Amino acid sequence: MSDYQKYIDLLSKTYDEAVDFLLQKYGSAKDDYFREKSYHRFMNGEIKSITKGKHSRTNEGLYCHHIDENKELKISNPIFVKRNKIPFKYQSKDRLVYCNLIEHAVLHVLIAKETSFEFGWPGYEAYIKPDIEEWYLDKKLPNPVWEKNCYNKSFLNSQDAFYILVNMQRKLGENYYDSLEHYYVEIKRREEEQRKVINKIRNRKAKERIERMQKAKALHKKSPRNSIVWHLYEIKYCDPYEFLPSENFAEFDLRMKPHLKDDLLEELMLFIDNFEGKNN
Numbered sequence: 001m002s003d004y005q006k007y008i009d010l011l012s013k014t015y016d017e018a019v020d021f022l023l024q025k026y027g028s029a030k031d032d033y034f035r036e037k038s039y040h041r042f043m044n045g046e047i048k049s050i051t052k053g054k055h056s057r058t059n060e061g062l063y064c065h066h067i068d069e070n071k072e073l074k075i076s077n078p079i080f081v082k083r084n085k086i087p088f089k090y091q092s093k094d095r096l097v098y099c100n101l102i103e104h105a106v107l108h109v110l111i112a113k114e115t116s117f118e119f120g121w122p123g124y125e126a127y128i129k130p131d132i133e134e135w136y137l138d139k140k141l142p143n144p145v146w147e148k149n150c151y152n153k154s155f156l157n158s159q160d161a162f163y164i165l166v167n168m169q170r171k172l173g174e175n176y177y178d179s180l181e182h183y184y185v186e187i188k189r190r191e192e193e194q195r196k197v198i199n200k201i202r203n204r205k206a207k208e209r210i211e212r213m214q215k216a217k218a219l220h221k222k223s224p225r226n227s228i229v230w231h232l233y234e235i236k237y238c239d240p241y242e243f244l245p246s247e248n249f250a251e252f253d254l255r256m257k258p259h260l261k262d263d264l265l266e267e268l269m270l271f272i273d274n275f276e277g278k279n280n
Contacts, residue, residue: 002160003102003156003160004156004160004163004164007102007103007106007164008164008167010103010106011106011109011110011167011168011171013110014110014114015070015107015110015111015114018103018106018107018110019067019097019107022097022098022099022103022107023097026057026062026097026098026099027098028093028094028096029055029064029093029094029096029097029098030054030055030093031053031054031055031093032053032055032091032092032093032096033052033053033055033064033066033075033076033091033092033093033096034050034051034052034053034088034091035050035051035052035053036088036091038050038051039081039088039091040088042078042081042082043081043082043085049078050078050081053093055093055096057098058146058149058150059146059149060149060153061100061149061150061151061152061153061154062098062099062100062150062153063098063099063100063101063104063150064096064097064098065096065097065098065099065104065107066090066091066095066096067095067096067097068090068095069107069108069111069119069120069123070111070114070115070119070120071090071119072084072086072090072119073119073122074123075090075091100150100153100154101128101131101132101135101150101151101153101154102132102154102156102161102164103154104128105124105128105129105132105164105168106168107120108120108121108123108124108128109124109168109171109172110171112124112172113171113172117172121172124168129165129168132161132164132165133165135151136155136156136157136158136161137158137161137162137165137180137183137184138187139158158180159180162177162179162180162183202240205240206240208240209234209235209238209240212231212234212235213235213272213275213276215231216231216235216268216269216272217269217272219231219265219268219269220265221261221262221265223265225261225264226253228261228264228265228268229252229253229256229264230249231268232256232264232267232268232271233249233252233253235268235271235272236267236268236271237252
């Protein structure tokens with residue numbers, strides 16, 4: 001039986017049946033997801049993070065899935081653990097199951113189907129399905145070693161990966177692309193639209209930068225230091241082609257504290273002169 005058919009068979013099971021099948025296939029976990037003592041200390045506010053148990057099998061290309069993800073969201077996330085007061089029993093080794101990427105997707109689809117999308121869906125839609133599309137449809141190999149292991153463990157050719165996604169979407173009562181070719185056309189169209197939006201934003205930011213330069217020319221030695229520092233930050237250190245600056249203004253302002261106001265003004269004016277000289 002091909003891997004593709006095995007995944008289709010897994011998709012035809014109930015969630016409990018799929019979990020039992022994977023427990024038989026990969027065996028049980030040998031350790032809890034989190035250390036119990038650390039878990040309770042974290043819940044009591046004594047420590048800020050939780051120590052993990054030795055449960056990982058990513059060296060084999062396997063994910064560790066919480067069986068009770070059909071009852072709680074993000075069981076492995078400390079923020080959700082504390083906010084939702086998730087009991088430790090959900091972290092115990094007998095409540096863990098291993099799976100490869102495609103099997104992980106199937107588990108989340110079955111959870112979403114059986115809980116009317118209350119659970120399972122967010123993880124599938126936001127994380128697992130995009131990985132399948134990126135790795136096997138777009139053919140973009142992941143960089144981290146552990147992800148490469150997972151990529152190899154569940155490898156499918158593009159056509160089989162596409163049909164798996166079609167069947168999972170169908171299981172959820174959702175549509176997918178008409179064909180693999182249609183998928184590629186749509187991805188190309190979206191990328192082109194995204195490029196247009198990015199260029200539009202960059203052009204707007206570049207125009208705003210030039211307008212700030214014109215206003216900055218009116219600054220002088222008696223101008224407020226904060227105004228000089230702000231213009232220097234906005235004009236020189238905020239690249240219009242970068243959507244997220246390397247540091248925010250408060251961080252930049254703190255870094256500029258040791259410098260004299262006159263030196264900062266000189267740096268600003270020199271940058272403006274050089275910029276205008278290159279663009280004239």
